[in-house]
Amino acid sequence: xxxxxxxxxxxxxxxxxxxxxxxxxxxxxxxxxxxxxxxxxxxxxxxxxxxxxxxxxxxxxxxxxxxxxxxxxxxxxxxxxxxxxxxxxxxxxxxxxxxxxxxxxxxxxxxxxxxxxxxxxxxxxxxxxxxxxxxxxxxxxxxxxxxxxxxxxxxxxxxxxxxxxxxxxxxxxxxxxxxxxxxxxxxxxxxxxxxx
Numbered sequence: 001x002x003x004x005x006x007x008x009x010x011x012x013x014x015x016x017x018x019x020x021x022x023x024x025x026x027x028x029x030x031x032x033x034x035x036x037x038x039x040x041x042x043x044x045x046x047x048x049x050x051x052x053x054x055x056x057x058x059x060x061x062x063x064x065x066x067x068x069x070x071x072x073x074x075x076x077x078x079x080x081x082x083x084x085x086x087x088x089x090x091x092x093x094x095x096x097x098x099x100x101x102x103x104x105x106x107x108x109x110x111x112x113x114x115x116x117x118x119x120x121x122x123x124x125x126x127x128x129x130x131x132x133x134x135x136x137x138x139x140x141x142x143x144x145x146x147x148x149x150x151x152x153x154x155x156x157x158x159x160x161x162x163x164x165x166x167x168x169x170x171x172x173x174x175x176x177x178x179x180x181x182x183x184x185x186x187x188x189x190x191x192x193x194x195x196x
Contacts, residue, residue: 009140011196012133016144018192022120023152024185029120033153034178036111043157045104046111047150049097051143053089054121058142060085061125062135082125090116120149152189156182 022028029050036046061082069075094112097105105112115121124145128138159181168177 012141013144015196016141017148019196021148021189022145023149024189028123029118032111032114037153037156037160040157040161042107043153047153049093050149051146053093053115054124054146055143056089057086057121057125058128058138062128062138065129082122086121087116
């Protein structure tokens with residue numbers, strides 16, 4: 001029984017992080033993915049912030065859904081409640097970074113509050129409910145999904161840092177080459193579909 005649960009948790013983790021990558025397969029969270037991926041340091045900070053927010057949002061939203069909304073029969077309020085939970089968590093992260101890591105806070109700029117409207121966060125919370133995951137499975141799914149986001153944004157940031165030294169034709173400079181690179185990354189991540 002225990003080995004089956006661990007096996008199922010591993011399948012969920014690999015599927016969420018690599019096979020159904022939130023950015024490259026589901027195309028959620030593209031705004032911070034494209035906007036904050038200019039430097040690896042900033043991308044790593046955004047990835048860490050997203051990991052914290054999605055994991056904690058998965059935990060809190062799952063507990064609220066199972067402990068309050070289902071028991072009161074008001075499951076239809078889940079989207080509104082999840083948005084409020086996510087907004088509160090992002091405010092917490094923003095205050096923490098502003099006080100403890102001001103350099104990262106200023107480098108993330110407008111993209112930090114955008115985590116609130118990042119559909120990857122809300123999409124993960126709703127997926128946990130739709131799949132009827134337990135609280136533990138919701139947390140693992142949230143952590144793995146956020147880990148997949150962090151992997152993707154760090155890979156793109158590393159590529160973009162190297163692209164500065166390449167000769168790119170004028171029509172492709174800037175965002176066009178970034179979108180082409182992201183598309184090629186999405187194709188590469190399709191190779192992980194054979195894992196499961």
